[in-house]
Amino acid sequence: MNNKKDIRFTVQPQDLIWRGKAKERLDQLTMPHWALGRLMDLAIDLAGITRSLKPETRRKAVIVMAADHGVVSEGVSNYPQEVTVQMVANFVNRGAGINALAGQAGAEVRVVDMGVAGELSGIMGRGAIVSMPVGRGTANIAAGPAMTREQALQSIENGISVARGMIEGEGFDLIAVGEMGFGNTTASSAIISAITGKPAADVTGRGTGISDEQVHRKIAVIERALQVNRPVPGDGIDVLAKVGGFEIGGIAGVIIGAAMLRRPVIIDGLITTAGALIAWLLAPESADYMIASHRSVEKGHAIALRHLGKEPLLDLNLRLGEGTGAALAMNLVEAAARILTEVKTFAEAHVSEAVE
């Protein structure tokens, strides 16, 4: 790997032969044709991703990438930065939204410190937390780049390494990505604006629930960040380094790592989708492995999903992040796999087909 602009990671597209095999089976199931709609589309994706008519979904994890953002000094969030550490502790102590929803999905929560500014030593070793910091919080993007190009690459590589270890080393079948880090909707909106070309105002929302006045300030901060840094829209490492975040690079890396190993990866809300855009720039075929879980309240999210050509499965007014929407969608992914593996064909079940 080098530091040039043409950095690309090699990912194979979905396998068309296996997509065809899945479609052939789904066409014959004991139900009116394609009566399970989007679940059947998803089943085809799973076959194309895993090259199998029996896609495994046994071991599941939500990887929660955490990091801090220098841009909070601009007043873009209504939580102080110390809360990142408190929330990471809450994840480890199983008290957060993602713990409940991952529990419901039968998935493990794996928290990765990609660059939290505060002191995590008190909670290290107490639970499923991995330490891979690239720095201790990014610099303020309104004043200059978030990180160096080397750090951006490192954050991607750390993400790939986490995915590889969990898939190859531990045998995980299905990965969802989540995040924690105050200020990260600001970085994500900046990334989405840079990559899609939409104005900052069109992709900026309320994050943790800021006021109208704060939204105006946040938009101005993002505009300044884009003006000061001039990220190159087609260069994923450049965009990540200039207006991104360590956890966003980690998310992009997890997506690329999962795609390299032909595993589906479920994306969550605004921040993980910003990471998905970075992954897509670095490995366009990685989009074939992304499953869009939900459409969040954050207005930039729908724009980012559309840019990736993804239609989300759920629309439940979620705006928490952490991977909560992705955890909810795990059930739908497993349901799609079951349709492929458990439902019988007309011939197998001795059921008469429709009269044309």
Next chain:
Amino acid sequence: MNNKKDIRFTVQPQDLIWRGKAKERLDQLTMPHWALGRLMDLAIDLAGITRSLKPETRRKAVIVMAADHGVVSEGVSNYPQEVTVQMVANFVNRGAGINALAGQAGAEVRVVDMGVAGELSGIMGRGAIVSMPVGRGTANIAAGPAMTREQALQSIENGISVARGMIEGEGFDLIAVGEMGFGNTTASSAIISAITGKPAADVTGRGTGISDEQVHRKIAVIERALQVNRPVPGDGIDVLAKVGGFEIGGIAGVIIGAAMLRRPVIIDGLITTAGALIAWLLAPESADYMIASHRSVEKGHAIALRHLGKEPLLDLNLRLGEGTGAALAMNLVEAAARILTEVKTFAEAHVSEAVE
């Protein structure tokens, strides 16, 4: 109970005190306010329904009500009536869509013969099938009433009895309703037209996948059924008797039975929502216990849901029925319960709240 038009079943509305208690807790969870959107709304409903901040969702079942419809002789379906028996056998043998999706939800499938026309003796006793037939298929609604008023009442009572047995006798916590019976989208569209006042053409879809020509015929059949029978829009028993079906009465009964015992009941597509409309006419407060799982491809479904004031949780182009959409939504109901019981408050987790 009597045979007069003013038949009503007594159901208590949701408990406002418990809704308030749930809201108070949800307001304090370690996340931006109401960041889990519709899941939190659902959590409030669960508290109001069950009078508890720890709503149980341990034992779950999909009750699949099956029956035949004389109206198939009008050519409204592209499957012959024998397939109802074949599909009931498929349910019992665990080969259908609902088996896969109930399996994913950790729910049992309980099939109830409410009035299948064919011979079921070959599969009785082989699985989770209950025999409570009110007749052997309804009469052709295009020529006269589907059933007598006594049969309509009996179908409701059978449904209540199934729900009561499963909740009180077997300890089920969460019930979903599903159905099987060729011709039942025709009966359901007729019910929805009768109750909502919308023209047949607005509430009639392709059912199992019929052609444009067949849709026109189906609409004409429904118009004829409404003209011949003149169901009284506000009289649930009358509508059910004249243009309904035995399984649709059974579904209404299950909903009323679950509501009487303060259990949530998840409704599925067009047919179960037609049953829900009957339940609502007979016990208006039963709507407080209904959870709308999804919006199906059948165009009458959205109209029926709107009439009940229900916003569905999922929209995945489903049109299978059987209870498949309701089974998928069980995960969301359980997730909502977990948010209430597992996520910590700011105080419990020692996390700082937002700065206003």
